[in-house]
Every structure is written in C-alpha cells, then in structure tokens.
Amino acid sequence: MGNGSAAAATGTIESTLSQIAGLVETRPDLALTQAQALLARTGGLPQAELLACQALRHLGQPKDALPRLAALGRTYPRIPAIGWELAQAAEAAGDTAQAIAALEALTRQQPSVAGGWFLLARLLRMVGRETEAWRADLSGIHASSRDRDLLEAAIAMNEARLDEAEAILATRLDRLPDDAAASRLLGEVCWRGGDMSRALALVERAVTLAPGFDLARDFLIRLLLQNNRLFEALAHAEILERSPLKNPGYALIKASVLVRLGDQDGARAIYERLLDQQPDQPQVWQNLGHALKTLGKQADAVHAYRQAVRYRPTMGEAWWSLANLKTVRLDAQDIAAMEQALASLEPAAADGQEDIFHLHFSLGKAFEDAADYAAAFRHYDAGNRLRRTMVRHDADEFSAELRAIATTFTAPFIAARGAGGCPAPDPIFIVGLPRSGSTLIEQILSCHSQVEGTMELPDMMVIASRLQSRVDDGEFPDFAAMVASLTPADRLRLGEEYIDGTRVHRHSAKPHFIDKMPNNWQHVGLIQLILPNAKIIDARRHPMGCCLSGWKQHFARGQAFTYDLTDIGRYYRDYVALMTAYDAAAPGRVHRLIYEQMVADMPGEVDRLLAYLCLPFEAPCLDFWRSDRAVRTASSEQVRQPIYADGVDHWRRFEPWLGPLADALGPLVTTYRESPNR
Numbered sequence: 243m244g245n246g247s248a249a250a251a252t253g254t255i256e257s258t259l260s261q262i263a264g265l266v267e268t269r270p271d272l273a274l275t276q277a278q279a280l281l282a283r284t285g286g287l288p289q290a291e292l293l294a295c296q297a298l299r300h301l302g303q304p305k306d307a308l309p310r311l312a313a314l315g316r317t318y319p320r321i322p323a324i325g326w327e328l329a330q331a332a333e334a335a336g337d338t339a340q341a342i343a344a345l346e347a348l349t350r351q352q353p354s355v356a357g358g359w360f361l362l363a364r365l366l367r368m369v370g371r372e373t374e375a376w377r378a379d380l381s382g383i384h385a386s387s388r389d390r391d392l393l394e395a396a397i398a399m400n401e402a403r404l405d406e407a408e409a410i411l412a413t414r415l416d417r418l419p420d421d422a423a424a425s426r427l428l429g430e431v432c433w434r435g436g437d438m439s440r441a442l443a444l445v446e447r448a449v450t451l452a453p454g455f456d457l458a459r460d461f462l463i464r465l466l467l468q469n470n471r472l473f474e475a476l477a478h479a480e481i482l483e484r485s486p487l488k489n490p491g492y493a494l495i496k497a498s499v500l501v502r503l504g505d506q507d508g509a510r511a512i513y514e515r516l517l518d519q520q521p522d523q524p525q526v527w528q529n530l531g532h533a534l535k536t537l538g539k540q541a542d543a544v545h546a547y548r549q550a551v552r553y554r555p556t557m558g559e560a561w562w563s564l565a566n567l568k569t570v571r572l573d574a575q576d577i578a579a580m581e582q583a584l585a586s587l588e589p590a591a592a593d594g595q596e597d598i599f600h601l602h603f604s605l606g607k608a609f610e611d612a613a614d615y616a617a618a619f620r621h622y623d624a625g626n627r628l629r630r631t632m633v634r635h636d637a638d639e640f641s642a643e644l645r646a647i648a649t650t651f652t653a654p655f656i657a658a659r660g661a662g663g664c665p666a667p668d669p670i671f672i673v674g675l676p677r678s679g680s681t682l683i684e685q686i687l688s689c690h691s692q693v694e695g696t697m698e699l700p701d702m703m704v705i706a707s708r709l710q711s712r713v714d715d716g717e718f719p720d721f722a723a724m725v726a727s728l729t730p731a732d733r734l735r736l737g738e739e740y741i742d743g744t745r746v747h748r749h750s751a752k753p754h755f756i757d758k759m760p761n762n763w764q765h766v767g768l769i770q771l772i773l774p775n776a777k778i779i780d781a782r783r784h785p786m787g788c789c790l791s792g793w794k795q796h797f798a799r800g801q802a803f804t805y806d807l808t809d810i811g812r813y814y815r816d817y818v819a820l821m822t823a824y825d826a827a828a829p830g831r832v833h834r835l836i837y838e839q840m841v842a843d844m845p846g847e848v849d850r851l852l853a854y855l856c857l858p859f860e861a862p863c864l865d866f867w868r869s870d871r872a873v874r875t876a877s878s879e880q881v882r883q884p885i886y887a888d889g890v891d892h893w894r895r896f897e898p899w900l901g902p903l904a905d906a907l908g909p910l911v912t913t914y915r916e917s918p919n920r
Contacts, residue, residue: 255284262293270300288318295327304334315344322352329358333365341365349381356385360422360452367453373486379422379454380487386423395424399431407431422452426461433465441465449478456485456492463495467502470700472746475499490516497529504697504747506533524554531563544570556583558600562796565607572608580605599628603796610794610895619899622794626805633802637812640803643721644764644816648823650722651767656827659771662730664737667775669744670756670855671702673763674781675814676801677791679837682866683781684758686848687855689862696747698759701740705772706765728771737772754855761800763817766824766832777855780821783837785814785907785914787893790900811906818910836915838890 258280265273277294281287291314295307311328318324325348332341345362352358359382366375386392391414398407411428415421429444442465448458459482466475479496493516497509513530517523531546544567550560561580565572572580584601587594602625609618670693672680688695709724718724728736748755760781762769769776782788789811792804803813824832833854840847848863893900904911 255280255287259289259293262290262297266293266296266300270297273297274301288314288321292324292327295331299327299331299334304331307331308335308337308340320351322348322355325351326358329361333361338365338369342369349378353381354385354388356382356389356423358382359385360420363452363454376454376486379452380456382452383423383455383457386421389423392423392427395427395431399427399434402434404431404435408435420451422448422455422458425451426455426458429458429465430461438465438469442469453481454485456482456487456489460492460495463499467499470704470743472499472503476503490519494526494529501533504749506536509533510537521549522553524550524552524557524560527553528557528560528563531560535563535567540567540569543567551579555579556587556594556597556601558583558594558597558604561604562600565604566795571611572604574612577605577608577612580608595628595632599625599632600796601625602628603794606794615895619896623899625796626793629796630805630809633805635802635805635809637803637809641812641816644820646721647764647767648820650725651770651824651827653827655726656767656770659733660730661774662733663770663772663774664734664741665775666737666741666773667777668741668754669773669776670754671762671766671769671776671778672756672758672760672781673766673778674760675783675788675792675817676760676797676804677795678760678781678783678788679835679840680758680760680781682837682840683779683835683851684756685866686863687756687851689866690852690857690860692753692857693855694748694750694752694755696744696755696757699744699747699757700759701743702757702762702765702769703759704743705736705740706768709768725768725771733772740773754857763821766821767827770828770831778832779851779854780832780834781837782834782914784890784893785811785910786897786900786903787890788837789814789903789907790893790896793903807900807903808906811903815907815910818914822916839915841890 258276262273262276262280265276274294274297277290277297280290281294284290291310295311295314298304298307308328308331311324311331315324315328325344329341329344329348332338332344342362342365345358345365349355349358349362359378363375363378363382366372366378391410395407395410395414398404398410408428408431411424411431414424415428418424425444426448429441429448432438432444433441442462445458445462445465448455449462452458459478463475463478463482466472466478476496476499479492479499482492483496485492493512497512500506500508500512510530510533513526513533516526517530527546527550531543531550534540534543534546544564547560547564547567551557551564554560561576561583564570564576580601584598584605587598587601602621606618606620606622606625609615609621670687672683674680684695687693710721712718713721713724718727744755744757754777763780766778769778783791789807792801793807793810795804797804803809821832821834833851835847835851845864849859852859852863
C-alpha cells in the first residue's frame with residue numbers, strides 16, 4: 243500500500259512537471275504560479291525550481307532568476323540543463339560575463355552540444371574576444387557533424403537523393419531556424435540542384451549565424467566566384483585568411499580571387515610567401531608559374547613550372563603549362579621524363595586521367611617542336627580522345643540552338659524591336675573561335691590610349707544563360723518568344739547589368755574596354771538588343787589552321803567542342819553560318835578581321851579596324867609587342883613578339899591526318915574569307 247501511494251505521488255509530480263513545462267513558452271505566468279505551488283508542496287523540488295526560473299526568463303524577469311539558478315547550479319553542478327538556463331538568463335539580463343562563464347563550463351561538460359558553442363561564440367564576439375569566438379564556432383560545427391539529421395541529409399545529398407536531403411533539412415530548419423550547419427548543407431543541396439540564388443542566400447545566412455564557420459565561408463566564396471561577384475568574394479577571402487586554423491589553403495583561395503580580379507602581382511606575392519614557408523608544394527609552384535606567365539615574366543614562369551615537376555614528376559598540368567609557353571621547346575630529356583611519367587600512370591589510368599591527357603598534350607607539343615609530326619599527332623590524338631570522354635558536347639543539339647538564334651534575329655525582328663538597351667559605347671567585343679588571333683587584336687587595341695584590355699569576361703554568357711533558362715524552365719515555348727518578350731526596360735536593365743558587372747575589371751579611366759570572350763559570337767543578337775552602341779569584332783582565321791590549333795590546345799575550362807576534329811569542324815561551320823546570317827540581318831554591325839590578312843598587311847588592317855571603332859590612329863598600336871600588360875590566354879607569349887607569318891600554313895604539316903576536319907568543314911576551307919567588310 244505504501245509503495246503504491248509513493249508511486250502514485252511520483253506519477254502525479256511527473257505529470258505536473260510535464261504540464262508546467264508545456265506552459266513555459268506560451269503561458270509563463272501560469273507556469274510560474276504552478277511551479278511555485280509545486281515547490282511549496284514538495285519542499286524545493288529542483289525540477290520545479292528550474293521550471294520557475296525558465297518561466298521568469300520568459301516573463302522578462304531574468305535578473306530574478308539568476309540567483310536562484312546560481313544556487314541550483316552549486317547544488318547540482320553536473321546537470322547541464324541548469325547551466326544552459328543560467329547562460330540564457332544571464333544573457334537576457336545583460337550579464338554577458340556570467341553567461342560566458344556558464345557556457346564555458348557547459349561546453350567543457352558537454353562538448354557535443356552544438357547550440358552551446360554557437361551561443362558562446364556570439365557572446366565572445368560581443369565582448370571582443372574574436373579568436374575565441376571563432377574557435378567556439380568551429381567547435382559548434384564539429385559538434386554538429388555528429389548530428390543524426392545532418393548525417394542522413396549529407397548521405398542523401400551525396401547519393402543524389404536531393405529531394406530527400408532537402409526535406410530533412412527543411413524540417414530541421416523549421417524547428418531550429420538558426421542552425422548554421424543545416425543552412426550551409428541545404429545551400430549545397432540547392433546548388434547541386436541548380437538553384438543558385440537560394441544556395442547563395444542559405445550559405446550567406448550560415449556565415450552570418452556562425453562567422454567562424456570556415457567551410458561555409460569557403461563554399462560561399464566559390465559560389466560568389468561562380469556568379470562573378472568578385473569584390474564580395476575577396477572580402478570573404480580576406481576574412482577567411484584570418485582564421486585561427488592558419489590553413490594555407492585559405493591563402494590560396496584569396497590568391498584565386500585576386501587572379502580573377504586581374505591582380506596577378508597580389509596573387510604572386512601570396513604564392514611566393516607560401517613557398518618561402520614550404521618549398522615542396524608543386525601545386526603552388528604551378529600557380530606561381532601561371533601568374534608569372536601572365537605578367538610576361540617568362541624565364542621566372544619556366545623556373546616555377548620546372549620546380550612543380552621536380553617535386554611531382556607526374557604532374558601533367560605543370561608539364562602542359564611549360565609546353566604551352568609557345569616560345570619554349572621541350573628537349574629530349576624532357577620527353578624522356580614525360581614518357582616515364584606517363585608509363586608510371588598507365589596502371590592507375592582511372593585515377594590519373596587529368597595527368598595522362600595533359601602529358602599527351604605536352605608530348606604532342608614536344609614532338610611537334612622536334613618536327614616529328616607523326617608522333618606529335620599520335621599524342622595529341624590520345625590526349626584529345628581521353629579528354630573527350632570527360633566533357634559533354636552534343637554537336638547536333640548545339641547546331642539546333644544556333645539555328646533558333648539565326649531564325650530569331652532577322653532584319654525585320656531587329657527593326658521591330660526599335661530603340662532600347664543601355665546606350666553606353668564602352669564595350670568592344672572580340673568574338674570568334676579560340677586560337678583565331680583574338681589575343682593579337684586585343685593586344686593591338688590595348689595599346690591605344692582610349693582602350694583598356696581586360697580579359698575573357700563571363701558576364702554576357704551569364705546573362706544569356708539566365709535568359710535561356712527561362713525557356714528551359716518552361717516559362718516560354720522557345721527562344722524567339724523569350725527574346726520577343728524583352729521590353730525596352732528589360733533591355734536597358736540587362737545592358738546596365740553588363741556594364742556594372744564588368745566594371746570590376748576596369749582599372750583606368752579609358753572610355754572603352756575589351757571583352758575578349760570568344761564564345762560571345764553566339765550572342766551578337768543579344769548584344770545588339772541590350773548594348774546597341776557596343777562594337778563587335780569577328781576574329782576569323784583559316785579554318786584548318788584555327789581548328790587544328792584549337793584541337794592541339796588543352797583549355798583549362800570550357801571549349802568542350804575542341805577535343806574532336808569533327809566536332810570542332812562542325813562548330814566552325816555553325817559559327818560562320820550564324821555570323822553570315824547576322825551580317826544579312828544587320829549589315830556592317832560586325833567588323834570581320836581575317837588573321838591571314840592581318841599578317842599580310844598589318845598597317846592596313848589596323849587602319850580599317852580603328853576606323854570601324856571611330857578611333858584615331860596611334861602608332862603604339864603597331865608596336866603592340868612592347869606592351870607589358872598582363873595577358874592570360876594561350877597566346878600570351880606570342881603577342882609579346884612582332885607579328886610573324888610562321889603560323890599561317892602551319893596546319894599543312896599535319897594535313898595527312900586531318901581528313902575528318904576537312905570533311906566537317908566542307909567548302910569553308912576555301913570560302914571562309916567571304917566578308918561584307920571587303
């Protein structure tokens with residue numbers, strides 16, 4: 243009977259405690275009354291005392307709760323819930339020092355509770371203890387890594403079950419809206435699913451919630467770079483570099499942002515500092531080589547690339563970077579070293595494909611320099627075949643897209659659009675295929691006092707891609723309907739977006755700047771609509787020479803059409819077809835410059851080019867090779883020499899193996915020069 247009465251009493255107390263707990267947030271006044279009554283009845287039940295203190299905090303009376311919590315903590319020092327409530331009450335009362343002390347004790351006792359670390363970080367930051375706050379954020383993220391929900395979501399994401407991962411994380415964020423780890427992970431899920439704007443918002447929130455969340459800030463920088471938000475990326479990179487973890491990788495992230503901003507000297511300084519600290523870093527040597535090459539310091543670049551392969555002889559990209567300095571010849575000793583590296587990689591081909599195809603391209607260049615064209619072609623072919631398996635390019639799909647563009651931008655369509663777009667005359671677009679002489683044209687124009695050279699800017703392609711996504715997402719039935727829907731206000735906004743977005747790459751007060759992204763030939767119609775006063779130069783080269791040169795060139799990114807002779811021939815054919823259609827729709831809008839004609843009569847071609855641009859002649863344009871401006875493309879070393887004719891018929895050395903290319907090009911092999919400018 244006695245035991246039964248005790249059990250009943252215990253059950254009644256537990257039921258009452260549960261009832262009070264349910265009222266703390268919604269009816270703290272009633273919760274306090276009931277907790278005080280239970281305390282009087284039980285003679286100071288600690289659970290009831292804790293609930294009373296919680297109710298006081300929710301009633302806005304945290305100062306009344308603090309002495310009671312302190313006494314409770316002294317009596318029961320090993321109950322984490324008391325320490326957690328003490329920290330929250332002290333924070334609410336404005337007693338930051340007491341809150342920090344409570345949280346420090348709590349996180350020592352329960353280091354796996356992420357919430358304690360994050361609150362501690364926030365409070366430490368409030369009192370200026372920045373480094374300790376940063377470390378507390380990092381500890382909170384480490385604790386979160388063991389969380390079951392987050393682990394399940396991460397597994398689902400990595401197995402491409404994105405909807406499932408999103409559902410897990412959305413449910414968690416409904417319950418815990420300030421969970422930085424969940425916010426970052428959901429941002430990655432959205433990024434993998436193609437929702438870039440939502441991904442950015444979520445990852446930015448994660449960094450706001452936990453400023454010491456290094457991995458989130460690293461990811462945010464990469465997202466910002468993908469969106470060409472370079473100054474924001476730099477600001478975050480500078481914060482990340484101050485991390486107490488002292489991770490040298492963070493300095494490399496900052497260097498990559500500086501490279502995108504065109505600050506090669508700044509990037510170079512970072513690489514040199516890292517190498518002074520630890521010389522055996524082949525990747526950093528390679529990065530330094532890239533910066534030095536762009537700055538025109540060829541001898542130093544060669545040294546850097548050779549240091550990279552010294553520390554890692556199988557580093558294919560470093561060998562290719564060396565070979566890709568067009569004025570450098572790899573000798574027999576280099577060939578032997580590359581062949582040995584290639585042989586050592588073959589057994590693990592699946593794991594070393596990047597190194598393997600880079601080595602094939604490098605050996606192709608080495609044998610070409612040695613005049614062994616059969617061996618050179620074999621290696622170029624092997625490198626291209628391997629690389630082609632790693633990229634996606636559908637020639638039929640691409641041709642269909644271009645036909646849709648050509649049939650949209652007709653003369654009547656352009657006339658019907660009327661006035662509109664951003665009137666700024668600043669941009670000069672140089673378009674065409676890679677390896678068509680566009681860097682030469684850029685270098686010539688950059689020597690003019692009114693023209694600033696920049697680089698291959700992604701902004702127009704980003705705008706075009708975003709517009710195309712509206713068709714892909716079903717908002718419009720086809721490309722023509724989407725373009726026709728653009729109002730004058732839309733066109734003005736898009737043109738201003740381009741001008742504003744490219745401003746980051748302009749470092750002078752010159753009125754004109756060059757955008758040398760070759761692929762913009764696909765968007766000449768769009769350029770007409772949103773930037774009607776921009777100038778467009780079509781850099782065109784003999785198709786056999788241009789396509790072979792592109793096929794021999796491994797590009798760091800993009801240009802997936804270049805890794806098959808038939809593909810690149812078809813691409814050239816599609817390019818000429820679209821430009822011919824645009825010539826008919828808008829005669830004189832595009833100035834065509836034939837590379838072979840430039841080589842034969844540079845003064846005359848420069849005169850015609852400047853006349854099209856409405857610029858006066860300036861003699862430095864003819865001495866372009868004397869310029870010390872940074873050049874980032876594969877032709878960086880060639881444009882530092884006077885113009886030469888050696889490359890015009892270079893393709894004929896490989897003519898016996900170029901049947902597929904000639905077949906794909908058809909009559910363009912002889913008719914490519916046809917131009918309305920002549």
